Amino acid sequence: MLENKVALITGGSRGIGRAIAERFARDGAIVGIVWSRNEAAARDTVERIVRDGGRAFALHTDLGTPGDAGHLWAAFDEAAGDLAPGGGLDILVHNAAKGSFTRLEGLAEDEFDRVFATSVKAPFFVTKLALPRLRDGGRIINISSIAATVASPELIAYAAAKGALDAFTHTLAQQLGPRRITVNAVSPGVTLTDNNAHLLTNEPAAAQATARVALGRLGEPEDIADIVAFLASDQGRWITGQVIDASGGTQL
Template sequence: MHGLDNKIALVTGGSRGLGRNTALQLARAGADVVLTYRTNKAEGEEVVREIQALGRKAVALPLDVSKVETFDSFRESFTKALRETWQRDSFDFLVNNAGIDIAQPFGQVTTEAFDQLMNVHFRGTFFLTQTLAPLVAEGGRIICTSTGLTRFAIPGYAAYASMKGALEIFVKYLAKELGPRKIRANIVAPGAIETDFTKEALAHPGIEDFLKSQTALGRVGVPDDIGGVVTFLCSEEGRWLNAQRVEASGGMFL
C-alpha cells in the first residue's frame, strides 16, 4: 500500500517499539515523518537515519507527553521544523502513540501511578491533540493508540486500561468536532505485542504461553502487526473509517 507521498506524519514516542515501527511503515508507504522521543535522543536520531535510508525526510524532536505546560513550545519547534524541512505550516497525520506501562492490582494502585498514567495516556494526549489540531491539514488523520485491555480485563491494568478507555471516547468527539475539516479520527487497540514496553510482563512464567493459548492465531503479536494498521488508516483506502476502534490482536479472548 502506497500513496502517502508528500504527506507528513507526527508520531509521538516514535523512537522505539510500536512508534518506531509505525514511523518506518509510514515512510515505506511514502510519508515523511516527524517523530518524538522523551529522553533518548540517540534512539530518535537512529530512526531518522533509517527513514532517510528509505528515501524519505525525517526529523526527531524531544517531547514529554506528560508535561502539558511544554506543549506550546513544542508546537513552536514543530512548526519551525515543518517550515525549514518542508516549507509547510501544516501536517497530515497525528499519531498519538507515546505511552508508559504501570501494572498494579486495583487494591495497590497508588495515586502517583494513577497520575502518571493519566498525564501520559489521557491528559497529555487530549491537550497535545488540542494544541496541534489547528495544524492538521484538511482531510488529515488523527490516530490514537489504545489497548485490547479496554475490551477484556487482565488483573493489574485497572488504571492503565481506564485511561485508554477515556481515549476511545475522546476519539469519537474528535471525529465529530473535526468532521467539518474532513479530518478522520480513529483508535488502534493492539493486543499483547512483543516490545521493550511489554518485556517485563511477558517474562513472568507462563504468561506468554497463556496469551498464545488465548489468541486465535496462536502467537503473541510483533510490532509489524500494528504499524501497517496505522498506515492503512492514514491511506486513501482507509478514508471511510472514522470514529472507530480497530482492535489488532490476532483474535484474543474470543
Template structure:
C-alpha cells in the same frame, strides 16, 4: 508513487517499539515523519537514521509528555521542522505503562498515567488542529485492555477507555472537515523493549494459545493498521476502535 507521498506525519513515542514501527512504516509510504521522543534521544536518532537510510525524510523532536508545557515544547519543534507545511497525519502513540492493581497504585502514579495517556493526546490534538488540513488523519493508540478485566491494569485501561471515547466524539466533531479520527487497540505485542517480559517459561505459548491467530503480535502488525488508517483507502472509516490484537481473548478455542 507511494500512498503518502507529499504528506507529513507526527508520531509520538517513536523512539522504539510500536511507535518506531509506525514512523518507519509511514515514511516507507512516502510521508515526512516527525519522530517524537520523551527521554530516549538516541532511540529517536536511530529511528530517523533508519528512515533516512531507506530513502525517507524525518526529523526528531523531544518533549517529555506529562510535564508542564509539554505540548508547547513539542509543537515548537514540530512547527520549526515543518517550516510552514501542514501536518497531515497525527499518531498519538506515546503512553505510560500500567501502574499496577488498585491496592498498589499511588496517587502520583495514577495522575502520571492520566497526564501522559489522556491529557497529553487531548491537548496535542487541540494544538495540532490549526495545522491539520481538511482530510487529515488523527489516530490514537489504545489497548485491548479496555475490553478485558485485568486487575493489574485497571487505571491503565481507564486511560485507554478515555481516548477511545475522545476519538469517537472528535470524529463526530471534525468529520465536517473530512478529518477522520480513529483508535487502534493492540493486544500482546512483543517489542525489543518488553521482550524479556515474555521470557517466563510457558508465557508466550499461553498468550499465543488465547489468541485467535495463535501467535504474539509484533510492532509491524500494528504499524500496518495505522498506515492503512492514514491512507486514502480508509477515508470512510472514522470514530472507530480497530482491534489489532490478532483476536486476543475472543473466547474458548475448540
C-alpha cells in the same frame, strides 16, 4: 500512498511507534518522531529512515508534564524546517503512553496522575493545538489497547486511560467530520516490543499469552503499523470514530 504527507508520531522512536514511522516513510510521508526519554533510539530511527531514502526528523518533548503540548509544537516547528513548510500537518499519531502494573489497592494518586497525564491529557491538548495546522482531509490515529475492554486488574489505571482515549476518539471524530478529518483508534493486544521483552525468554508466559490469541501467535510491531498505515491512507477515508481491535483475536 502517503507521498509528501507530513506525519507526527509521539513515542515514535521504539516499538510500535518506530514501526509506524518506518512504514509511513516507505509510503512517502515526511515523518516527525517525538521522543521523551531515549534520544539515541530517536536518532537511530531517523538515520534508518534517511538511509533507506525516506525523510524524517526528531523532536524532544517530555509528555505528561505541564505545558507539554505547547513545547511539542514549538519543537516541531524548529525541527521540521523546510520539511513541513508553514508548520502544516496531515497525520497525527498518538502512540506515547505511560504504563502501570499496580492493582487498585496499591495504586498511589501520583502514579494514576502520571498515567493519565501522558496517556490522556497529552493527546487531548496536543490535538487541541494541532487543529489549526491539521489540513482538511487529515488523519488522527490513537494507539489504544485491548486492556480497555479485556479485564486485567493489574492494569486498572492504564486500562482506564485507554478507555478515555477511546471516548476521545469517538467524540472528536464527530466534531472533525465536516473537515473530512478521520479520527480512529487502533487497539493492540500483546505485542513483542521492549515492554514485553520478558516473553522472549519466558516460554511459559509466552505460551499462556499466545493461547489467548485466535491467530495463534503474539503481535509484532509491524502488524500494528500496517493497520495504522491503512487508516492514514486514502483507502481509509470512509472509516472514522472506530476503535479497531488489532490483537489477532485475543480472548474471543
